[in-house]
Amino acid sequence: MTEEMIIAGFGGQGVLSMGKIIAYSGIMEDKEVTWFPSYGPEMRGGTANVTVIVSDKRISSPVLHEYDTAIILNQQSLDKFEKAVKPGGTLLYDPNGIVNPPTRTDIRIFKVEGTRESVEMGNPKVFNMIILGGFLKVKPILKLDNVEKGLEKSLPERYHKLIPLNLEAIKRGQEIVETVKEV
Amino acid sequence: MMDIKEIVKPENLVYGKSELLIDTIMHYCPGCTHGVVHKLMAELIDEMGLQEKSVGVAPVGCAVFAYNYIDIDWQEAAHGRAPAIATGISRLNPEKFVFTYQGDGDLASIGAGEIIHACNRGENILVVFINNGIYGMTGGQMAPTTLEDMVTSTTPCGRDVDLNGYPLKMTELVAQLPGTSYVTRQSAQTAPAVRKCKRALKKGIRNVLDRKGTSFVEVVSTCNSGWKMSPAKANKWMEENMFPYYPLGDLKDGEKGNPVSNN
């Protein structure tokens, strides 16, 4: 198994930390992982993306030109990465702020109303976990137990009391993910 | 109801952006002092008719892209070296208005040597010194000006003066040098402060045109991203914490050749 994915959106949406949780959960399943972020001057409101690879084998390139899965959280990222999904691959997006939805016909497309749902759950911070739930539903590459362990590892101790809330958000995401298009 | 088009007319104009301030998106964070001081420099160069005469030296720091914002000729410097570059420009082009625009990491840390010697030689330049107490561009590390106990990414438990030394008052230092004629410390967090700051910068520019030696204008500033505060909170924090250590006002206003400050 090798899963090559990109997660892209605005800084502050929890893009990098979602990637980190996936990577840590991968380690909990004895997989090899890499997490490669975009980086730059610390500016408010900039874009952020991260390439995450989870595999049974030693991982070669941490940088890719095409992906099995793209998780897209704003229009700029959709414009940039829709074309980089491998044929037959998966694109998952949050429709909030998306004016031009994806158009490809040779990939699977899903949407998760993460922004709306996080407001309904009363905590915008769990947004990225709702998205993660949606992803795990359509691509069950990690067991939920291991995601829980991954959360424990990647969150500092003082945030551990928030793990149940995060797990709830992941479950919510699994429930609300909608299929836009199957191949 | 009046239509917006009827309101927007030249005769109704009460305020306009200087022509020299290039119409582009600035990379500065909302609330950053750099934007305000850029605006003042653009206005002054415009109002004083100096576009053709001006050469700016951009530093390494958040103001590294100053050349994208003010429509004059610019030279980019290596980190801390702006005063040396300005020396080269000004010595060979004495009729030009040459200024450096530097942050506190650039001017007070890696470039401490260059600034002292440029001021000591009395180079005929204006130095605009943005003191935000931190390295903004690289993600909020300690600067020489960082206050005692202030948390930065390289002083996660606060600046410990036993480990890192004391906050450096560059303006007081350069005021001691006979090469400087005008040395002042300003701020730009309120409308009156901005107006005062503009007057100070204007005097600095005049001094360069009158070949009076080095003028040095510090602007005590905020870095709300680096300080991890909202812009409003950062302004308040600056007033409460920076101003007592970096008191505002003129330190020297006179003639080159005067070894000590006049107040």
Added chain:
Amino acid sequence: MGELRLMKGNEVLAEAVIRCGCDGYFGYPITPQSEIMEKLMERQPWTETGMVVLQAESEVAAINMVYGAAGTGKKVMTSSSSPGVSLMAEGISYIAGAELPCLIVNVQRGGPGLGTIQPSQADYFQSVKGGGHGDYKMLVLAPSSVQEMNDFVDLAFELAFKYRNPAMILTDGAIGQMMEKVELSDYKKRWTEEEVVEKNGSWATTGKPASRQRNVITSLELDSDKMEQNNLRFQAKYRRMEAEEQRYEAIQCDDAEYIFVAYGTSARVCQKAMEIARDKGLKVGLLRPITLFPFPKNIVKELAPKVKGFLSVEMNAGQMVEDIKQAVYETQIYRKVEFFGRMGGIIPSPGEVVDALEQKLIGEEK
């Protein structure tokens, strides 16, 4: 096996430095390596191992702090990225001239000048051919994974002290910023003052007892005959490094007709390119230099007769390719040595590398 963690290359390096018993770190912030000093400051090793960590006022100061501290026989280091390393070139030359051991880490970004903060390998020449003035060499290690950011710290110090020479870890923004699974080394104790005297008292400024001559750390020798003797001694040392320290990893080179030669991040890209090429039925191998100085020229010479050609893949305009050509030249057999690279902070994609292989090496033959 120790605990597995997910960490950034830069953070791992900082952790490895503490664990290997390093005595001091001096640095100045610069992207993309600021996390090294930030992590050290967060960890506060002075409370734990007694290691000193200091933010210097510039890279010029940082490398001279290293010079001073290394002269006392202790394990010290600095880290920076390309523009900062250029500023250190003067100090490194003095350190090499005074034959002091130390570690310098360069997390490269694209240049010249301020350039970009994105990853690059454009400082290869600067690192392996000298960089500063005078005839000197550094030992240069090139990690290609986060794990190697851990492993090479100890190795670099070991080699630096073995040869009394500056050692460099030459990496780039991608490996510095990337997170991977890592197993950290066990803690080693810092040398005690007595151990420093015992190990390095013959040359270091540990304080002169009546029993020995004074130790002077200097690179100055005005008498040309003596200076030439010094130069000859340095050169002999560099030849010894070449004879004893060439390190590399050869992946699927046994049956290969074509060899990618790449280090660091570009080696990772080439590994993927190799998989793609092998899927297409092309017999491709990867030679990954681990030491850049000494360049692993023996393995290139060994492979040359067996293969049709080499493709050097670098994140620069073609630097290491010259060392490959030199090695092939020394075999006196003709083999094609081609280059493919991207600049400006761009990492070549595996697909591009395969295209380059087909166009530059294989295409010619058809």
